[in-house]
Amino acid sequence: EAQVTQNPRYLITVTGKKLTVTCSQNMNHEYMSWYRQDPGLGLRQIYYSMNVEVTDKGDVPEGYKVSRKEKRNFPLILESPSPNQTSLYFCASSLLAGGLTNEQFFGPGTRLTVL
Amino acid sequence: AQSVAQPEDQVNVAEGNPLTVKCTYSVSGNPYLFWYVQYPNRGLQFLLKYITGDNLVKGSYGFEAEFNKSQTSFHLKKPSALVSDSALYFCAVRDPNAGGTSYGKLTFGQGTILTVHP
Numbered sequence: 001e002a003q004v005t006q007n008p009r010y011l012i013t014v015t016g017k018k019l020t021v022t023c024s025q026n027m028n029h030e031y032m033s034w035y036r037q038d039p040g041l042g043l044r045q046i047y048y049s050m051n052v053e054v055t056d057k058g059d060v061p062e063g064y065k066v067s068r069k070e071k072r073n074f075p076l077i078l079e080s081p082s083p084n085q086t087s088l089y090f091c092a093s094s095l096l097a098g099g100l101t102n103e104q105f106f107g108p109g110t111r112l113t114v115l
Numbered sequence: 116a117q118s119v120a121q122p123e124d125q126v127n128v129a130e131g132n133p134l135t136v137k138c139t140y141s142v143s144g145n146p147y148l149f150w151y152v153q154y155p156n157r158g159l160q161f162l163l164k165y166i167t168g169d170n171l172v173k174g175s176y177g178f179e180a181e182f183n184k185s186q187t188s189f190h191l192k193k194p195s196a197l198v199s200d201s202a203l204y205f206c207a208v209r210d211p212n213a214g215g216t217s218y219g220k221l222t223f224g225q226g227t228i229l230t231v232h233p
Contacts, residue, residue, distance in 0.1 A: 004158075031219065042121075042205060042225035043159075050219050058220060090158060100209050100219060101147055103161035
């Protein structure tokens, strides 16, 4: 089944404790992206990647890191989480054929709480 | 910089009535526009997109959207709403003419909660 998976689905942590949220897709998509969803603010793009070893900042990259060492994986790293990073996080992927015209496939989300 | 606005936080309609969820955008040139839907406790699902061509695009679940360049709008519509259409709807925009590190950005609106009453 074609899908985007995220782990963990739920995470409660404390301020300053490094964490990684994994994202993996099995559709051979070049483009991958991370978003956070907050009430009243919609989805905001954190980072995206056009292909292996190519990453760029979205609209809210502060406090986050990403890497793209393999095509299928795009982990989101919070080196020193803070309470304002409490949010619902989504990973998404899409093909790049045809430019950026393709729709994104979203993972199920990761609900992160930073105490 | 690209941006998108959904002016209504909530839209309420009766089942069987037509529905409209509004979206306006701002980009430097011709936009790529998308609608996504989020059902409770689920991820986002793609509904439809406008890239070029016909201003009226049709998508999943009977939804359609009309691209209006002069009004910079891309409103989502459905002729007859169902209770099962109740969900959170997001409009999103890409600027294919954006240069540099902005090329791959996708910007979402704040979302509109659609509630369809029986």
